[in-house]
Amino acid sequence: MTGFPRYAIYFAAGADNALSRFGAELLGYDAYSGDEISFPQDALRIASDWRDxxxxxxxxxxxxxxxxxxxxxxxxxxxxxxxxxxxxxxxxRPVPVIRPVVDSISGFIAVIPAEPVDALQQLAADCVRDFDSFRSPLTAEDRARRKPERLSEPQREYLDRWGYPYVMEEFRFHMTLTGRLDANRRGPILEMLRERFATLKLDALAVDRIALFKQDDAKARFRIIGEWTLGR
Known part of the structure; x- marks a missing residue:
């Protein structure tokens, strides 16, 4: 079984940033404070099972x-x-700047870059390499949980080398807003999320910091325990 606590190096936009508030409200959870947040009414109107x-x-x-x-x-x-x-x-290092959009990716909905940004790919690759000495080796159970039979050959190689299949050229930056949705449900939810996101008037997003998230045990949510602005 995966050991605990677990740690992750993520991008989070900042405790007072409008994008962080946007995501926290939709998820019903603020990883900065650890607080639960009431869901927005428009999300509940479009999907009564928004919590699920x-x-x-x-x-x-x-x-x-x-x-x-x-x-x-x-x-x-x-x-x-x-x-x-x-x-x-x-x-x-060069600080990546993306043009953020809300779109579907692999069946779920997320904020993603409108087009690839080389500096962002490099930042993610550097994180994978530089922090790998802190990673506990992948167990057979963890490997099986990733369903390697469904992965491409490069993804399986990355899983075995880095403990995660979606790294290097397989990496796609995304800030997830939903779980996977059936195609017939995705359209109205995507439209609602795009309308909410448009109110932020966020034409550019600097991926200018890293945050250390910690999960104490299998039932706990991840919580931010440190944040650092990237050197320019």
């Missing part, structure tokens, strides 16, 4: 994955991981 629709992403908090959840490798400590996050963020 958002159950999976709620567990993780509103984020964009850079380094997938991991238990710490033997001998590694949380304090060392926190220090590594600060060191990583302090290295000068």
């Amino acid at each position: 629709i958002t159950a999976d992403p709620r567990k993780y908090g509103y984020h964009g994955t850079l380094k997938a959840p991991m238990a710490l490798a033997p001998g590694k400590t949380e304090a060392e991981l926190v220090a590594a996050c600060a060191t990583f963020a302090g290295k000068p």
Whole structure:
């Protein structure tokens, strides 16, 4: 069984950022404060089962994955991981800027880049590599849970090498808003989410920070325990 606690390196836009509030309201959970939040009425009108629709992403908090959840490798400590996050963020690098849109990806709905951004792909690849020494080795159970028989050959290789299949050129940045939806339900929900997102008037989003998320046990939600602005 996967060890706990688990940690992940994610992008989160900032506790007071309008995008963070947008995501937290829709998921019903704020990963900064750990508080539950009432769902917006327009979401409940479009889907009375909104709590169920958002159950999976709620567990993780509103984020964009850079380094997938991991238990710490033997001998590694949380304090060392926190220090590594600060060191990583302090290295000068181009700060990715995306044009965010709401769209469907693999059956769920998320905020994604309208077009690929090389600096974002590089940031994610750097996170995968630089924090991998903190990752506990993949167990047979964890590997089976990823259903490797359904993955492409490169994805299986990445799963075995990095503990997660969607890295490097397989990486697609996304900030998830729903679980997977049947095609007949997706349209009205996508339209509602696009209308809500349009009110933010967010034409550009700088992926300018990393956040350390922690999950204490299998029943717990991920919570932000540290955040660092990227060096420019």
